[in-house]
Amino acid sequence: MRRLSHCWKLACAALFGAALLAPVFAAEAGGGRRGGEGQPPNQEEMRKRFEESRQQAATRMKEQLGCTDEEWKVIEPRIQAVREARERSFGGRMGMGMGMPGRGTRGGPGQAPGQPGQPGGREGQEQTEIQKATTALQAVIDKKDAKPDEIKAALAKLRDTRKKAQDDLAKAQKSLREVLSQRQEAVMVLQGMLE
Numbered sequence: 001m002r003r004l005s006h007c008w009k010l011a012c013a014a015l016f017g018a019a020l021l022a023p024v025f026a027a028e029a030g031g032g033r034r035g036g037e038g039q040p041p042n043q044e045e046m047r048k049r050f051e052e053s054r055q056q057a058a059t060r061m062k063e064q065l066g067c068t069d070e071e072w073k074v075i076e077p078r079i080q081a082v083r084e085a086r087e088r089s090f091g092g093r094m095g096m097g098m099g100m101p102g103r104g105t106r107g108g109p110g111q112a113p114g115q116p117g118q119p120g121g122r123e124g125q126e127q128t129e130i131q132k133a134t135t136a137l138q139a140v141i142d143k144k145d146a147k148p149d150e151i152k153a154a155l156a157k158l159r160d161t162r163k164k165a166q167d168d169l170a171k172a173q174k175s176l177r178e179v180l181s182q183r184q185e186a187v188m189v190l191q192g193m194l195e
Contacts, residue, residue: 061191064131065184075184077177085172089165091128130165133158 041049061079076122084165137154140146173194177185190192 001044064187064191065180067184071179074179075176076171077187078179079193081172082169082176085165085169086193087131089162089169091134091165128165129161130158133137133161 008053032178058076062076065071065075067075135156137151137158138153140150176188177194180188185194
């Protein structure tokens with residue numbers, strides 16, 4: 001009985017020790033991470049992962065479209081143009097929730113989406129034209145003594161910028177559609193790249 005009690009104590013001590021040391025070993029095995037556990041990967045690692053992910057997505061897309069290498073050389077840049085035009089056309093609208101930019105979101109009140117710390121913008125990343133126009137409109141709205149003409153002008157600027165971005169997206173989609181077979185066009189519609 002005494003021997004069983006002693007074994008039980010040793011087993012508990014071993015488990016307790018393992019539980020205490022597990023985070024230490026996990027942090028050391030984290031490799032490529034800066035500052036230990038809980039820190040984001042460094043910039044170089046993030047770029048590498050992004051590029052690998054982009055390459056895998058391109059390979060899957062090529063397979064889904066059933067392209068030859070020659071066709072892909074023509075199609076891929078047009079797909080990329082559509083992606084970029086889509087990002088620009090949605091700038092300033094992503095992640096705002098109920099159309100209330102900057103209210104109660106990261107960074108505090110008074111900041112419109114697209115500013116660092118806000119949805120739609122990141123540190124070191126240039127704002128899209130829509131994000132700039134959204135920020136300008138939000139700044140006018142935040143002024144308690146804003147004149148109706150100021151609001152009207154900022155609102156018109158945002159609407160014009162959105163319209164231009166939508167027109168650019170339509171042109172990019174038309175250019176892509178021109179080089180696709182009927183089956184490939186259907187795949188692009190299902191993926192949301194074409195209307």
